[in-house]
Amino acid sequence: MGSYASHHLVIAIDGPAASGKSSVARQLARQLGFIYVNSGAIYRAITWHLLQNKILPDQSERINEALNSAALTCDVRDDEARIVVNDIDPAGHLRDDRVNESVSRVSKLPRVREIVSRRLHDCAEGRDVVIEGRDIGSVVFPDTPYKFYIDASPEVRLQRRAAQGERDEITIRDRDDVSRAVSPLVKAKDAHLIDTSHVTVQQVVTEIMTRLEQLGLPISDVRITNRALGE
Ligand code: CDP
Numbered sequence: 001m002g003s004y005a006s007h008h009l010v011i012a013i014d015g016p017a018a019s020g021k022s023s024v025a026r027q028l029a030r031q032l033g034f035i036y037v038n039s040g041a042i043y044r045a046i047t048w049h050l051l052q053n054k055i056l057p058d059q060s061e062r063i064n065e066a067l068n069s070a071a072l073t074c075d076v077r078d079d080e081a082r083i084v085v086n087d088i089d090p091a092g093h094l095r096d097d098r099v100n101e102s103v104s105r106v107s108k109l110p111r112v113r114e115i116v117s118r119r120l121h122d123c124a125e126g127r128d129v130v131i132e133g134r135d136i137g138s139v140v141f142p143d144t145p146y147k148f149y150i151d152a153s154p155e156v157r158l159q160r161r162a163a164q165g166e167r168d169e170i171t172i173r174d175r176d177d178v179s180r181a182v183s184p185l186v187k188a189k190d191a192h193l194i195d196t197s198h199v200t201v202q203q204v205v206t207e208i209m210t211r212l213e214q215l216g217l218p219i220s221d222v223r224i225t226n227r228a229l230g231e
Contacts, residue, residue, distance in 0.1 A: 008124065008125075008126060008127055008128050008129070009034070009128045009129070009144070009146065009217070009222075010124055010128075010129055010131060010136075010141045010144040010146065011028065011032075011034065011129070011130045011131070011144070011146040011148070011208075011212070012131055012133075012136035012137035012140075012141055012144055012146065012147045012148065012188075012191070013025045013028070013130060013131070013132040013133075013136070013148050013150055014132070014133055014134055014135065014136050014137050014138070014147070014148070014149050014150070014185070014187070014188070014191065015132075015134075015149055015150035015151050015185075016134075016151065016157065016170070016174050016177070016178075016185060017157065017161065017168070017170040017173050017174060017177075018152070018157040018158070018160045018161040018164075018168075018170055019150045019151050019152045019157055019196060020150055020152060020160070020196040020201065020204065021132040021133075021150050022038060022132060023201045024132075024150060024196070024201055024204045024205055024208070025038070025130045025131075025132040026080075026130075027201055027202070027205050028130050028205050028208055028209075029079065029129075029130040030079070031205060031209070031223070032128070032130070032219070032222055032223060032226065033128075033222070033223055033225075033226025034127075034128040034129055034130045034226065035076055035079055035080065035081060035123070035127050035128065035129045035130070036079060036080045036081070036129075036130055036132075037080075037081040037120065037123050037124070037129050037130065037131040037132070038080075038081075038131075038132055038133075039116060039120055039131055039132065039133035039134075039136060039140070040103075040132070040133060040134075041082075041083060041091075041094055042072075042074075042083045042116045042119055042120070043103050043106065043107040043112070043116060044090075044094040044095070044099050044103050045072070045083040045085055045090050045094060046067070046072070046085070046106060046112060046115070046116070047099050047102050047103045047106045047107075048085075048090045048093045048094065048096070048099050049066070049070060049085045049086075049090065050063060050066060050102075050106060051098055051099065051102065053066055056102075057102045057105035057106045058105070060109055060111075063106070063109060063111070063112070064111050067111060067112070067115060070085055070086055071085070071086050071087070072084070072085055072115065072119060073119075074119050074120075074122050074123040076123070076127070081123040081129075083119065095166060095168075097166075097167045097168075100166065100167065100168040100169070100173075101169070103173070104172070104173045104176035104177055104180075105176065107177075107180075108176065108180035108181070108182065109182075110182050113135075113182055113183055117139070117140050120136075120140050120141075121140075124141070128222070128226060134177055134183070134184075134185040135183040135184075135185070135186075137149070137188035137190075137191050138183065138186055138187075138188040138191075139183040140183075142188070145190075145215055146212060146215065146217065147188050147190055147191035147192065148191055148192050148193075148194060148208055148211075149187040149188070149191040149192070149193045149194070150194050150196055150204070151193065151194070151195055151196070152195060152196045152197040153195075153197045154171070156196075156197045157170060158170065158171075192208075192211050194207055194208070
């Protein structure tokens with residue numbers, strides 16, 4: 001095993017809605033043999049659970065109560081972390097219109113952020129992970145040296161989301177995410193910025209790999225070790 005394996009690695013991929021984070025993070029994780037973790041999916045799973053229980057994003061006390069009694073666990077399946085709420089996997093509902101509409105208002109609540117942050121640390125325990133989100137490099141894993149901030153022009157991001165056929169007011173979500181008091185969307189000072197407006201997913205992944213090597217991460221050792229662990 002290479003010396004990197006003495007502790008587990010976190011690669012943080014942050015950025016606004018429809019910037020290309022998910023495709024990049026998933027492909028990067030696959031190429032490195034890391035586990036892919038989508039932190040937005042945890043905020044979405046919580047939002048879905050609240051809406052199922054007819055709790056609205058502005059009912060913060062009811063939200064706290066509901067969260068105290070919900071069992072939220074992070075399972076790893078097919079090299080991806082999945083969140084399960086009271087033994088139900090809400091994966092099929094995470095991009096419902098009503099979840100798109102409410103998720104930023106739920107995710108600004110400090111209690112919600114604290115719970116998600118704890119789950120992300122559980123997911124990263126004992127494994128190498130690529131985690132995408134809004135505050136992974138700035139707040140949740142500030143000590144990781146591997147931070148990337150993925151952006152694209154507002155026009156390109158709107159086009160990408162429209163092409164996915166979703167009703168998603170990303171301009172409103174961006175505004176809420178950037179302006180909230182607790183862990184707003186921000187580029188960590190030491191994050192490497194990549195504009196994905198005019199490049200392919202693979203080009204972005206290659207740029208990240210190059211940067212990781214410059215930071216001293218032995219990419220081929222990492223791949224070999226993780227492949228062996230996965231066999
Ligand atoms: O995929 P998309 O970029 O549209 O969003 P997402 O990553 O699924 O995140 C959905 C929402 O969750 C965001 O708009 C944020 O309000 C919130 N979020 C957050 O606050 N912090 C994170 N680390 C990840 C998501």
